[in-house]
Amino acid sequence: MLDIVRLRVLASVSRHGSVTAAARELHYSQPSVSHHLAKLEAETGAKLIQRVGRGIRLTEAGRLLAERATEIIGRLDSASAELSAHVGLRAGRVRLAAFPSALGTFVPEAAAVLAEGHPGLELRLTETEPPDALRMLKAGYVDVAVIFRYDDTAPEADGIRLLHLLDDPSHLVTSGPVGDLTSHRDSQWIGGCDRCRSHLLELCARAGFEPEIAFTTDDIVAVQALVAAGIGVSVLPGLALHAHRHPKINATELPGSTRHVYAATYGEPPDPPATTALLAALTSVTSP
Structure with a gap:
C-alpha cells in the first residue's frame, strides 16, 4: 500500500514544480522531501522524478500518480472534515422513535433544545408505540426510542439501556x-x-x-x-x-397506577455524540 505522506509530497511537488516550494508548503526540509520521493519510487518500482539541470520534472508515471494522489488526498481531507463535523455535532443525523403522547408534549421541546444547541444536527422523528419502537431500535433504524413501561410490563430485551425521564x-x-x-x-x-x-x-x-x-x-x-x-x-x-x-x-x-417513561438506547456504551446530545435534550425538558 502506498504511503499517504509520500503521496502528499509528490502532489505538492507536482503542484509547485520544485522540491524547494514543496518543502516550504509541507514544512519539511528539502532532503526530507527528496527522501520521500526516493522511497515512493522504490514502493512503486517506477521512475517518478527526472532531474533537469538544477530542477526536476515529473515523468509520465509521476504525473499519473500525482493526479491520482491529488484525488485521493482531496477525498481523505473531505472525509476528515466531515467526520470532525459529525463528532463535533456541527453536522450529522440522529433518529428518534416515540409514542404519540410523548410527541404531543415534551419531544418537540427536546427537539427545540437540540436544534438550538446543535443547529447542524438533523433530527428524524417517527411516531410508534413502544414494542415497535424497540424493534426499530434493535434493528438500527433509530438511535433512541422514547418508550413507557408499567410495573407489570415484561422486562425489555437484553442490550436495551433505559434512561428514566419521568413518571406519568x-x-x-x-x-x-x-x-x-x-x-x-x-x-x-x-x-x-x-x-x-x-x-x-x-x-x-x-x-x-x-x-x-x-x-x-x-x-x-x-x-x-x-x-x-x-x-x-x-x-x-x-x-x-x-x-x-x-x-x-x-x-x-x-x-x-403510573407508567414510567424512558429514553431507550441499544448496545454497549458510550453512545455516539449525536445520541448523547439527544438524550441530554430529552433529560433537560423532563427533569423536575
Missing part, C-alpha cells in the same frame, strides 16, 4: 361522575395500545372484575371523543390528557 400517572376518564374503577364494572371500556390495554386488564383484575372492552384505539383524540359521547369509559395517562383534553370529559388520577 394514569387517570380514569368518564363523561359523568368519575368514581373509582369498581363503579364502572358494568360500563363499556375503550382500550388503547397493547401495553395500555394489558395494564387496563391488570388494573381491573386487581379491582375484582374483568372489563368489557368494546372499542380499541390508540388515538387519544378518538378515545376522548368516545368518552365524551357517553359511549364508554377509559384509562388515560397524564401525558395524553396534557396533549389533548376534551372539554366534556372528567378525569381523576388512579392511585397506584
